[in-house]
Amino acid sequence: SAVISQKPSRDICQRGTSLTIQCQVDSQVTMMFWYRQQPGQSLTLIATANQGSEATYESGFVIDKFPISRPNLTFSTLTVSNMSPEDSSIYLCSVETAGGTSYNEQFFGPGTRLTVL
């Protein structure tokens, strides 16, 4: 499995500001995923980030609100823009291992707990 770290682990932000969350993996991975988990809820996929191309966003999520960068095979960032209290959530990155029977096994970072006041 991959070792995944995220920064920051938590933050409290003011309405209207933006926060960039970083995700670092200890090995090269093709795909990285960004999820949102609202309190007591399931995991909702925001977008899939492939190195060297535009991220693919799920229905209900747009690039202007959640711009994503993927500059190399071990790193990605998610920005939550023009935040409102409804953006308060845990944001998790994940990676999918590949090779043999390991396709589709997703491993998650520790998450970033965001509170918007």
Added chain:
Amino acid sequence: GENVEQHPSTLSVQEGDSAVIKCTYSDSASNYFPWYKQELGKRPQLIIDIRSNVGEKKDQRIAVTLNKTAKHFSLHITETQPEDSAVYFCAASKSGGYQKVTFGIGTKLQVIP
């Protein structure tokens, strides 16, 4: 797209009893079904998974069964222990490299000592 339904949403069992969580999926093309355990304040962790070429898989006290015809799969935990208390998520996807994984709503399991 895929839709995964999970029940129950909460489950309380006495220590030592068994716990069963059930999920159904809608897309007959899905063929990979992982289960994740999320302890309070921690990341989801993969605990077991099953692919459509098998009907059952077991790992110590945890087992998963799959019925492709009925499009449902279940997680069975035997001899439950307090440390099994967590939220469990089922999920479904297609195999073949970097497919979207769709999660169920989660089951909060409480094991009462």
